[in-house]
Amino acid sequence: MINGSECRCGFRTISIRPSCPICGKMMVQKEFPDEGRVLSYTRLQVPPEGFNVPLDLAMIELQEGPKLVCWTESELEIGQMVEVYLDQNMFKCKPLS
Amino acid sequence: MARPRIESVGMTRFGKRDVSFLDLIAESFEDLCSRADFQGADAIFFGSMNPEAFCSDGNQAVAVSDRLGLTGLPSIRVETASSTGAAVIQEGARAIISGQYESVLCIAAEKMTHLETRKTTKILAEVIAPSERMYGATMPALAALITRRYMHEYGMTREALAKVAVKSHANGVLNPYAHFQKNIDEGKVLGSKVVSDPLTIYDCAPISDGACCAVLSSTRGPVRIIGAGQSTDTLAVADRQTLTSFSATRRAAARAFDAAGISPSDIDVAEVHDAFTSFEIIGTEDLGFFEPGQGWRAVECGATELNGELPVNPSGGLKARGHPVGASGLAQAIEIFLQLSGDADGRQIDARHGLAQSLGGLANNNFVTIMEAVD
Numbered sequence A: 001m002i003n004g005s006e007c008r009c010g011f012r013t014i015s016i017r018p019s020c021p022i023c024g025k026m027m028v029q030k031e032f033p034d035e036g037r038v039l040s041y042t043r044l045q046v047p048p049e050g051f052n053v054p055l056d057l058a059m060i061e062l063q064e065g066p067k068l069v070c071w072t073e074s075e076l077e078i079g080q081m082v083e084v085y086l087d088q089n090m091f092k093c094k095p096l097s
Numbered sequence B: 001m002a003r004p005r006i007e008s009v010g011m012t013r014f015g016k017r018d019v020s021f022l023d024l025i026a027e028s029f030e031d032l033c034s035r036a037d038f039q040g041a042d043a044i045f046f047g048s049m050n051p052e053a054f055c056s057d058g059n060q061a062v063a064v065s066d067r068l069g070l071t072g073l074p075s076i077r078v079e080t081a082s083s084t085g086a087a088v089i090q091e092g093a094r095a096i097i098s099g100q101y102e103s104v105l106c107i108a109a110e111k112m113t114h115l116e117t118r119k120t121t122k123i124l125a126e127v128i129a130p131s132e133r134m135y136g137a138t139m140p141a142l143a144a145l146i147t148r149r150y151m152h153e154y155g156m157t158r159e160a161l162a163k164v165a166v167k168s169h170a171n172g173v174l175n176p177y178a179h180f181q182k183n184i185d186e187g188k189v190l191g192s193k194v195v196s197d198p199l200t201i202y203d204c205a206p207i208s209d210g211a212c213c214a215v216l217s218s219t220r221g222p223v224r225i226i227g228a229g230q231s232t233d234t235l236a237v238a239d240r241q242t243l244t245s246f247s248a249t250r251r252a253a254a255r256a257f258d259a260a261g262i263s264p265s266d267i268d269v270a271e272v273h274d275a276f277t278s279f280e281i282i283g284t285e286d287l288g289f290f291e292p293g294q295g296w297r298a299v300e301c302g303a304t305e306l307n308g309e310l311p312v313n314p315s316g317g318l319k320a321r322g323h324p325v326g327a328s329g330l331a332q333a334i335e336i337f338l339q340l341s342g343d344a345d346g347r348q349i350d351a352r353h354g355l356a357q358s359l360g361g362l363a364n365n366n367f368v369t370i371m372e373a374v375d
C-alpha cells in the first residue's frame, strides 16, 4: 500500500498534505493500492547532477486515481499495469508479472 | 472600462550576449527610444525570473530605475516563473486601468548564458514541484512525459513536432531580434541529440539572454489591450486530471476572451509559449483555435505557418527568438504589437486581433493577453 491523502472533493494524491490544492479543505490520510497503469514514460539523457545517466522516469496512475512520477528499471508501454514499490525511500515501478 | 494601449516597444537581440543584465535592459530601452519618442512614465513594472540565482544580484527594481536614469519613479518587480514577462504587461495594464498612472514602462529581462548549462538547468528546475524534482525530473523530462502521452492519445507523429521547430526557425530568419536566424529541416530535428525521448534538442527552446520593454499608456498608441486572463494549476504535474491539456491556459483564455468580447476565431495572429514544440500544439488547442487532438494536424497542413489561416509564432517563438525566461512573455506581446501596428517587416501579417499566451513553470501560472489594432 502507498500512503497518500484524499479530499472530499475527490482530489487524491500520494503526498501527505494538510490541505487540498483544489478546494482548500482538510485532507485525510489514505492508503492506496500499489498497482496502477503507465500513463507515460521517458528516458532523460541530461538529468541534474547526482542522478543516473540516463534516467528512466515514468508517470503512473494508481488504481484509485492518484498519479506519481517515479523511477523504473523496466521497458514500459503506455497502458501497461505496473506495481509501484519503495526502494530506499524512492518509488519505482515494474510491470506486473 | 478604460483599455490601456501599447505606445512603444524596444528589444535587444536575444541570444548569447556578452553584456551585463543591466546593460541588456539599457540596450532594450535605447531601442525603444530610437523607435519612438519616450515621453516619460509614471512608474516602472520590471520582471525577471531569477536574477538572484543567475546573476547573484538583488534589489533589481531599483538597479533598473538607477541604470535607466529614472530614479524617483516607483519601480516594482513582478515574478511568475517563465511567464514573468506576461505578468509584467498585465500588471502594468492593470495599473493604467486603475487610473493611478497614465503611462507605465514595462521591462522584462533575463541573463542566463554566462553560467554552465548544468547550473542553468538546475536553476530552471527549481520551479518544479519537490515531489517530482526529487526524482530528477527536469522541465524537458516532464515535457517529454506530456508529449509521449499526447502522441498516444491523439496519434500525433514525431514528424509533426519537427514541423513546429522547422516553422519557428523559418520565422526566426525574418526576425532581426531572434536568437536563431537560420533555417533547419525536419531531418535536422529528428537526427539531433535526444534530450528526453521523444524530445530532441531542437524541440526545446534554447537558453538565451535578452531584454525587452514597452510603454503602456491610457491614451496613446496604435494597439489596445482588450483582454487579459491569468490562472494557476497545481504545482505538481502528477496532481492534474490530464497531461495533454493545460487547464490554467483554458481558464486564462476564457477570462481574456470574455473581457475582449471576441472569440478564438477572431484572432488573426498568436504568440504561443513553445518552450517545447509540443507545448505550441497543446497551446493552440487550449486557446480554442483547434479541437483537442487536432492541433498537430493543423501544423501538418500548414495552418499555423506565416501564410496559413492562423499564423502562430511569427517571431520564431521561444524556439527561435530565444527564451530568456523572464523576458519571453513580454517579447511575445511586443511581437503582437509589431504585427498589429504594421511594423513586422518581412514577417508582416495582415492582422487586427492578436493574442499572446505564456506559461509559468510547468504550465501552472499561465497568462493570455488579447490585443487589437486601434483604427
Ligand SMILES: [Zn+2]
Residues within 6 Å of the ligand: A007, A008, A009, A010, A011, A020, A021, A022, A023, A024, A025
Ligand atoms: Zn479538495
